[in-house]
Amino acid sequence: DGVPEGESVGEVSARADEVVGWARSADRDVLVFAHGHILRALAARWLGEDLSFGARIRLEPTSLSVLGWAYGAPALERWNDTGHLELPSPSGV
Structure with missing residues:
Protein backbone atom coordinates (compact mmCIF):
# COMPACT_ATOMS: atom_id res chain seq x y z
CA ASP A 1 0.00 0.00 0.00
CA GLY A 2 2.18 2.87 1.22
CA VAL A 3 1.48 6.55 0.75
CA PRO A 4 0.45 7.98 -2.65
CA GLU A 5 3.63 9.12 -4.43
CA GLY A 6 5.65 7.96 -1.41
CA GLU A 7 7.71 4.87 -0.74
CA SER A 8 6.11 1.51 -1.31
CA VAL A 9 6.05 -1.08 1.47
CA GLY A 10 8.80 -2.95 -0.38
CA GLU A 11 10.96 0.17 -0.54
CA VAL A 12 10.52 0.84 3.18
CA SER A 13 11.38 -2.78 3.93
CA ALA A 14 14.51 -2.58 1.77
CA ARG A 15 15.57 0.65 3.50
CA ALA A 16 15.02 -0.92 6.92
CA ASP A 17 16.96 -4.03 5.87
CA GLU A 18 19.87 -1.83 4.77
CA VAL A 19 20.04 -0.13 8.18
CA VAL A 20 19.68 -3.44 10.03
CA GLY A 21 22.49 -4.93 7.93
CA TRP A 22 24.71 -1.94 8.65
CA ALA A 23 24.00 -2.12 12.40
CA ARG A 24 24.64 -5.86 12.57
CA SER A 65 14.35 1.85 22.48
CA VAL A 66 17.29 -0.55 22.39
CA LEU A 67 17.62 -3.39 19.91
CA GLY A 68 20.08 -6.06 20.92
CA TRP A 69 20.61 -9.76 21.38
CA ALA A 70 19.26 -12.39 23.78
CA TYR A 71 20.57 -15.94 23.72
CA GLY A 72 22.21 -15.29 20.34
CA ALA A 73 19.02 -14.05 18.68
CA PRO A 74 17.88 -10.51 17.84
CA ALA A 75 15.76 -9.08 20.66
CA LEU A 76 14.15 -5.91 21.98
CA GLU A 77 16.24 -5.01 25.03
CA ARG A 78 14.18 -1.92 25.80
CA TRP A 79 11.16 -0.58 23.97
CA ASN A 80 9.11 2.61 24.17
CA ASP A 81 10.83 3.84 27.34
CA THR A 82 9.54 7.30 28.26
CA GLY A 83 11.04 7.44 31.77
CA HIS A 84 13.25 10.36 30.78
CA LEU A 85 10.10 12.44 30.22
CA GLU A 86 8.88 12.15 33.81
CA LEU A 87 9.52 15.36 35.68
CA PRO A 88 10.03 15.35 39.43
CA SER A 89 7.18 16.78 41.48
CA PRO A 90 7.81 20.20 43.00
CA SER A 91 8.69 19.84 46.67
CA GLY A 92 5.78 20.28 49.04
CA VAL A 93 3.14 19.24 46.51
Whole structure:
Protein backbone atom coordinates (compact mmCIF):
# COMPACT_ATOMS: atom_id res chain seq x y z
CA ASP A 1 0.00 0.00 0.00
CA GLY A 2 2.18 2.87 1.22
CA VAL A 3 1.48 6.55 0.75
CA PRO A 4 0.45 7.98 -2.65
CA GLU A 5 3.63 9.12 -4.43
CA GLY A 6 5.65 7.96 -1.41
CA GLU A 7 7.71 4.87 -0.74
CA SER A 8 6.11 1.51 -1.31
CA VAL A 9 6.05 -1.08 1.47
CA GLY A 10 8.80 -2.95 -0.38
CA GLU A 11 10.96 0.17 -0.54
CA VAL A 12 10.52 0.84 3.18
CA SER A 13 11.38 -2.78 3.93
CA ALA A 14 14.51 -2.58 1.77
CA ARG A 15 15.57 0.65 3.50
CA ALA A 16 15.02 -0.92 6.92
CA ASP A 17 16.96 -4.03 5.87
CA GLU A 18 19.87 -1.83 4.77
CA VAL A 19 20.04 -0.13 8.18
CA VAL A 20 19.68 -3.44 10.03
CA GLY A 21 22.49 -4.93 7.93
CA TRP A 22 24.71 -1.94 8.65
CA ALA A 23 24.00 -2.12 12.40
CA ARG A 24 24.64 -5.86 12.57
CA SER A 25 27.94 -5.55 10.70
CA ALA A 26 29.30 -2.91 13.09
CA ASP A 27 31.79 -4.14 15.66
CA ARG A 28 30.39 -1.68 18.17
CA ASP A 29 27.15 -0.17 19.43
CA VAL A 30 25.36 2.11 16.99
CA LEU A 31 22.80 4.85 17.57
CA VAL A 32 19.91 5.58 15.21
CA PHE A 33 17.57 8.58 15.39
CA ALA A 34 14.41 8.46 13.30
CA HIS A 35 10.66 8.93 13.26
CA GLY A 36 8.22 6.36 14.62
CA HIS A 37 7.14 4.62 11.42
CA ILE A 38 10.64 3.70 10.27
CA LEU A 39 11.69 2.81 13.84
CA ARG A 40 8.86 0.29 14.06
CA ALA A 41 9.89 -1.05 10.65
CA LEU A 42 13.50 -1.35 11.86
CA ALA A 43 12.39 -3.24 14.96
CA ALA A 44 10.29 -5.64 12.90
CA ARG A 45 13.13 -6.33 10.47
CA TRP A 46 15.67 -6.59 13.34
CA LEU A 47 13.51 -9.37 14.78
CA GLY A 48 13.22 -11.05 11.36
CA GLU A 49 9.53 -10.25 11.05
CA ASP A 50 7.61 -8.88 8.08
CA LEU A 51 7.22 -5.13 7.95
CA SER A 52 3.55 -5.48 8.92
CA PHE A 53 4.67 -6.63 12.40
CA GLY A 54 5.82 -3.05 13.05
CA ALA A 55 2.23 -1.83 12.86
CA ARG A 56 1.48 -3.85 16.02
CA ILE A 57 4.27 -2.25 18.06
CA ARG A 58 3.32 0.85 20.05
CA LEU A 59 5.91 3.62 20.03
CA GLU A 60 5.48 6.97 21.78
CA PRO A 61 7.10 10.19 20.50
CA THR A 62 10.56 10.81 22.01
CA SER A 63 10.70 7.33 23.55
CA LEU A 64 13.95 5.39 23.76
CA SER A 65 14.35 1.85 22.48
CA VAL A 66 17.29 -0.55 22.39
CA LEU A 67 17.62 -3.39 19.91
CA GLY A 68 20.08 -6.06 20.92
CA TRP A 69 20.61 -9.76 21.38
CA ALA A 70 19.26 -12.39 23.78
CA TYR A 71 20.57 -15.94 23.72
CA GLY A 72 22.21 -15.29 20.34
CA ALA A 73 19.02 -14.05 18.68
CA PRO A 74 17.88 -10.51 17.84
CA ALA A 75 15.76 -9.08 20.66
CA LEU A 76 14.15 -5.91 21.98
CA GLU A 77 16.24 -5.01 25.03
CA ARG A 78 14.18 -1.92 25.80
CA TRP A 79 11.16 -0.58 23.97
CA ASN A 80 9.11 2.61 24.17
CA ASP A 81 10.83 3.84 27.34
CA THR A 82 9.54 7.30 28.26
CA GLY A 83 11.04 7.44 31.77
CA HIS A 84 13.25 10.36 30.78
CA LEU A 85 10.10 12.44 30.22
CA GLU A 86 8.88 12.15 33.81
CA LEU A 87 9.52 15.36 35.68
CA PRO A 88 10.03 15.35 39.43
CA SER A 89 7.18 16.78 41.48
CA PRO A 90 7.81 20.20 43.00
CA SER A 91 8.69 19.84 46.67
CA GLY A 92 5.78 20.28 49.04
CA VAL A 93 3.14 19.24 46.51
